[in-house]
Amino acid sequence: DVKVTQSSRYLVKRTGEKVFLECVQDMDHENMFWYRQDPGLGLRLIYFSYDVKMKEKGDIPEGYSVSREKKERFSLILESASTNQTSMYLCASSWTTDTQYFGPGTRLTVL
Amino acid sequence: GESVGLHLPTLSVQEGDNSIINCAYSNSASDYFIWYKQESGKGPQFIIDIRSNMDKRQGQRVTVLLNKTVKHLSLQIAATQPGDSAVYFCAESGGAGNMLTFGGGTRLMVKP
Numbered sequence: 001d002v003k004v005t006q007s008s009r010y011l012v013k014r015t016g017e018k019v020f021l022e023c024v025q026d027m028d029h030e031n032m033f034w035y036r037q038d039p040g041l042g043l044r045l046i047y048f049s050y051d052v053k054m055k056e057k058g059d060i061p062e063g064y065s066v067s068r069e070k071k072e073r074f075s076l077i078l079e080s081a082s083t084n085q086t087s088m089y090l091c092a093s094s095w096t097t098d099t100q101y102f103g104p105g106t107r108l109t110v111l
Numbered sequence: 112g113e114s115v116g117l118h119l120p121t122l123s124v125q126e127g128d129n130s131i132i133n134c135a136y137s138n139s140a141s142d143y144f145i146w147y148k149q150e151s152g153k154g155p156q157f158i159i160d161i162r163s164n165m166d167k168r169q170g171q172r173v174t175v176l177l178n179k180t181v182k183h184l185s186l187q188i189a190a191t192q193p194g195d196s197a198v199y200f201c202a203e204s205g206g207a208g209n210m211l212t213f214g215g216g217t218r219l220m221v222k223p
Contacts, residue, residue: 004154042200043155043213090154098143098204100211102154 003027004103006091012109019078021106023091029101031094032074034058034066036087037105043090049074081110119198121218130188132217134201139182141203145211146175146186150197158186158199188219196221 007022025032033048035058045058047066055066063085067075074093078085086109092100124130136144142163147155161168161175161184168175174187184201200216 040215042215045210048210098211099145099157099160100202101157102147105152105154107152 004091004093004101006089006103006106008106009104010107010109012111013078013081014111015080015082017078017081017110019081019108019110021076021078021089021091021108023074023076023093023103024072025074025091025093025101026072027093027095027101028071029093029095030071031096031100032068033092033094033100034064034074034076035090035092036060037090038087046076081108083110086110119216119218121220123220123222124191126191126193126221126223128191130186130191130195130219130221132186132188132199132219134184134186134214134217136182136184136201136203136212136214138203138205138212139179140205141212143204144175144177144184145202145204146173146184147200147202148195148197149200149216155200191219191221193221193223195219 004025031050034046035043044060046064049055049068065077089106091103094100145160146158148158149155159170159175166177172189176185198216198218201214202211204211
């Protein structure tokens with residue numbers, strides 16, 4: 001079975017803090033994705049990566065950056081967290097851009 | 112899939128009945144479709160997929176039907192169980208290099 005893990009299930013941070021969300025997959029997938037999920041807005045793509053050290057902006061990259069130093073690990077960084085970044089963050093990975101397998105999610109609250 | 116606004120459509124069924132969850136898509140070039148199940152507080156879980164060269168695919172207790180003519184996808188769950196209670200959403204892809212586009216989801220509630 002594909003396993004995608006995320007470093008934290010719940011996270012509480014203060015406005016202005018730098019936040020790191022880590023994602024690891026164990027299936028040697030080329031592609032990795034970061035989404036945020038908000039009520040009424042569904043899943044929105046923040047960034048994705050199709051190879052080590054490669055990254056592409058998704059639909060809502062503002063306020064976020066990413067890092068992919070190793071194939072199995074994709075990090076989402078909030079340089080200066082703001083309250084409107086309170087959300088559920090979901091990481092996914094895939095062989096192609098078709099079937100994506102998701103991690104359990106990190107519920108981030110920014111106070 | 113279509114955005115459904117602030118409130119998810121809800122389907123309420125009796126335990127043991129069959130459930131049908133629908134999804135409309137707009138991109139006629141989409142050739143790959145997936146259904147995901149998301150339980151409260153968890154990440155989406157892959158259920159079943161179908162390519163556009165098929166109109167039906169069956170899994171364990173689940174069947175996906177694809178009608179390309181009207182751009183409609185459905186997920187049928189046989190003998191619905193309390194553990195099936197979740198939000199279900201569809202996703203579509205237009206082919207190699209195209210990203211998945213996700214629908215807004217339908218909440219399935221199973222009454223014991």
